[in-house]
Amino acid sequence: MTAAEARARYLDWLAKERRAATNTVEAYGADLTDFLGFLAGHLGGEPDLAALGALRPADLRGFLAARAAAGAGVATRARQLAAIRGFLRWLARAQGLPPVALAGMRGPRLKPPVPRALTPAQAREVAAEVGSVHDPNHAELPALQAARDVALFTLLYGCGLRLGEALALDVRDAPPEGEAAALRVTGKGGKQRLVPVLPAVRAAIAAYLRLRPGASPAEPLFLGARGARLDPAVAQRSLRHYRRLAGLPEHATPHALRHSFATHLLGGGADLRSIQELLGHASLSTTQRYTAVDATALLATWRKAHPRAD
Template sequence: MGDQARTAWLAWLARERRASANTLEAYGRDVAEFLGFLARHLGGEPDLAALGALRPADLRGFLAERAAQGDSTATRARRLAAVRGFLRYLTRHHGMAALPLGALRGPRPKPPIPRALSAEEARAVATEAGDAYATGRHERPAMQAARDVALFALLYGAGLRIAEALALNLGDAPLPGGEAALRVMGKGAKPRLVPVLPAVREAIAAYLRVRGPGAPGDPLFIGARGRRLDAAVAQRALRAFRRLANLPEHATPHALRHSFATHLLGGGADLRAIQELLGHASLSTTQRYTAVDAEALLATWRRAHPRAG
């Protein structure tokens, strides 16, 4: 019964949920592994009654076996999602008894360690990104080049999220001789004050000279046609410069924010201060950067210490 039910469920996913071929393949494999586990666990192929009598301990046993087989946390989380979906399908479409699985929590993948650029790479992006407009056809190359330098200098120099920077208006522009700190509206409409380096202020002033005048409520960073710059355009601009400057694949706008925090930490900044500058609600989010800094120290040790090999 198990294999027939699995086949019917996959057909339903393809027809009703329009699941992709990759999803169907992965979920089909996951449920097949689960049914194989149950056959060993229960001493025979499970029928609908046996499946309806499962308990959370049975699923935990399956996940434990998969962990022993080397499954990663993310893979086990996906397997659990597939099994839940399969059992839910049997309940709704084949009259199987509902299972008490609501309290069962899957394995939580660890958040990835942020990938920062080196100080030299980040500096290159923040000062030379406009070089990508030296070749090719662009509607306003001088404006676009100065805009990208100003934008990426702001991301690296102040640790802003790309959405925070693109939400700024002309009246917010941090210019030489202006307010000491930039007021930024972060996630959850939570404001924070961020100091802006003189070099960043100069880059923004240089951009505004070629951008042209506007009202205080107009967008600070604009596209070639004068509308507020889209994040996808900024990401595409950095990809073009990344290829030009032979930078690593993780050189993205968000990597500049990671680099800001990592380089501050490496320079001795207090973790609480970095939390405030980044606008993190929880210190645990900011603590991810300690892992980045530790990795950098280990990499330096491996390169320099004569016994590291």
């Protein structure tokens, strides 16, 4: 088996067995293509399984050094090392190759970025007003598009969903308007969680569905212009168009509404474990990034309000 064939099998396993996100599979595929291309020059020919099994940490460090020299940033190199680690560990398990000694190898130090949240007023404005501004060149019915966008972005902010999680919902998943309900959300890796749904979210979704009489329970909850499931790029474009007309900051994106959900809950006194469950984070350390956002906002308030802050 060639290294290229092994790469293809690994990506297939990653998608089907690990149920990795499509973007992750594509990114890892590109990273492994870069790595195998480097090895072809580094080793003097296309590597096979024996060559992969004989790799040393020095070979991986050589690859990372080459990528740095080519202008790859710290985040890119850290992701590429993660892709290579996963590939080589899979080879050791699935193909019986000797494991490469990676335990003591450190990758580029990547400082997690602090999530950029909107202010509560900005987040509420997006959720309530995004449907009030339309692109005149858009083919969709304005009333249906407006109600859909309000429902979608109210859901993202009110429940802290990822955009992909919201767009994967079907009509049968919609919470009933007049009673308290929890939404069952399928997140990364197929992991499910229950998220309470605020009355404002239930009302926005119900108003949207009233413009879709007779919608089948199996239909996508959020439809695009051609009646198929709404494309994430269309939702992102809709918010981008609104934020520029409304004068909102450039980081006002669908994912920023999820960040805002977590940040505003933390500022309101919610504990990190609860926020972790609501967001569907596998690790508490991921959720802890929001403490930095809250601390930054607290410091800004102190500087603005304290008479001796200057």
